[in-house]
Amino acid sequence: MPAERPLAPFGRRSCAVTAAGDDGGYRLFTLLDEEGPRPAPGQFYMLTAEGEWQGSSGRPFLPRAISVARVLGERGGLRLGFLIDVVGPGTDRLNRLAKGDSCMIAGPFGTPFSMPKEINPEAVGAVLAGGGIGIAPIAVLRRDLVSRGVATRTLLGFRDRDHSGAVATLFGCEETRLAFEDGSGGHRGYVTDLLELVLAGDDPGGAVVYSCGPPAMLEAVRRMCAGHDVPVELALESPMACGFGACFGCAVPKPDGGYLRLCVDGPVLRGDRIASAMAGEA
Ligand SMILES: Cc1cc2nc3c(=O)[nH]c(=O)nc-3n(C[C@H](O)[C@H](O)[C@H](O)COP(=O)(O)OP(=O)(O)OC[C@H]3O[C@@H](n4cnc5c(N)ncnc54)[C@H](O)[C@@H]3O)c2cc1C
Ligand code: FES
Numbered sequence: 001m002p003a004e005r006p007l008a009p010f011g012r013r014s015c016a017v018t019a020a021g022d023d024g025g026y027r028l029f030t031l032l033d034e035e036g037p038r039p040a041p042g043q044f045y046m047l048t049a050e051g052e053w054q055g056s057s058g059r060p061f062l063p064r065a066i067s068v069a070r071v072l073g074e075r076g077g078l079r080l081g082f083l084i085d086v087v088g089p090g091t092d093r094l095n096r097l098a099k100g101d102s103c104m105i106a107g108p109f110g111t112p113f114s115m116p117k118e119i120n121p122e123a124v125g126a127v128l129a130g131g132g133i134g135i136a137p138i139a140v141l142r143r144d145l146v147s148r149g150v151a152t153r154t155l156l157g158f159r160d161r162d163h164s165g166a167v168a169t170l171f172g173c174e175e176t177r178l179a180f181e182d183g184s185g186g187h188r189g190y191v192t193d194l195l196e197l198v199l200a201g202d203d204p205g206g207a208v209v210y211s212c213g214p215p216a217m218l219e220a221v222r223r224m225c226a227g228h229d230v231p232v233e234l235a236l237e238s239p240m241a242c243g244f245g246a247c248f249g250c251a252v253p254k255p256d257g258g259y260l261r262l263c264v265d266g267p268v269l270r271g272d273r274i275a276s277a278m279a280g281e282a
Contacts, residue, residue: 049101
């Protein structure tokens with residue numbers, strides 16, 4: 001059963017940047033959204049910085065899809081946190097937003113994560129696995145599950161300690177297990193190593209896995225969960241032009257033929273609904 005999906009207000013709206021700073025190798029900024037509903041974990045927004053968008057180079061033309069990483073306050077005065085990793089002109093401009101600037105947003109969009117018992121009535125808890133910038137929706141999901149009293153285990157992976165993605169800010173003091181590819185702390189290696197250990201030690205009937213991260217990581221998670229017969233929901237990324245189902249720019253193939261549009265059918269999808277988590281790679 002799909003989780004409740006808040007309805008985004010029509011069109012774009014201007015939001016003030018109330019805080020911005022570098023945190024864990026990424027940029028974390030906060031917008032004050034006075035109109036939109038509270039987003040559900042896993043949803044995303046289409047963002048456009050008001051200044052310098054479509055600059056002298058002509059790019060970027062289109063808004064960029066960004067997951068909400070933190071939600072504070074209530075409708076009418078929501079503060080939405082976004083974590084930015086610069087990969088091109090759109091994220092570069094969002095990365096340069098400072099307190100007092102304005103940002104146009106549309107959303108929240110997309111299908112959110114389901115609760116564990118919606119996926120498996122026998123589920124006794126959730127295992128969360130995030131990698132790199134993919135910790136953003138995992139942080140929102142984690143807070144939601146904890147507030148509902150759902151037992152969670154959180155596994156996070158990064159290339160090194162300098163890129164540990166605002167863990168303290170987004171996850172607080174709550175217990176997390178960390179993996180660093182360069183061995184600069186925690187487990188030396190991938191977050192999927194930690195997940196394999198957890199799944200091997202679990203009663204597979206009791207776990208539901210949730211994951212977000214780079215496509216190769218998500219594909220490894222998808223295969224691992226299929227191998228252990230554990231249900232998994234993946235928050236996927238693919239290039240998005242419109243964000244609301246009109247352009248088919250975000251299509252990902254289904255196992256039995258046909259396509260899903262990640263912006264409306266996803267970005268959160270069950271592992272068994274897609275042919276590969278690598279299919280939408282930018
Ligand atoms: C649902 C969803 C949620 C997202 N959440 C976030 C988020 O929380 N924070 C964030 O920083 N980004 C997020 N992204 C990714 C972001 O929207 C894209 O990376 C976007 O295209 C970047 O725009 P750009 O103009 O900076 O780079 P582009 O010009 O679009 O891309 C520049 C180069 O980077 C490559 N590229 C594009 N996307 C990625 C990527 N994700 N990783 C590595 N290389 C890439 C492209 O192939 C191209 O070569 C999300 C995407 C989706 C679909
Ligand atoms: S981004 Fe246009 S259909 Fe999904």
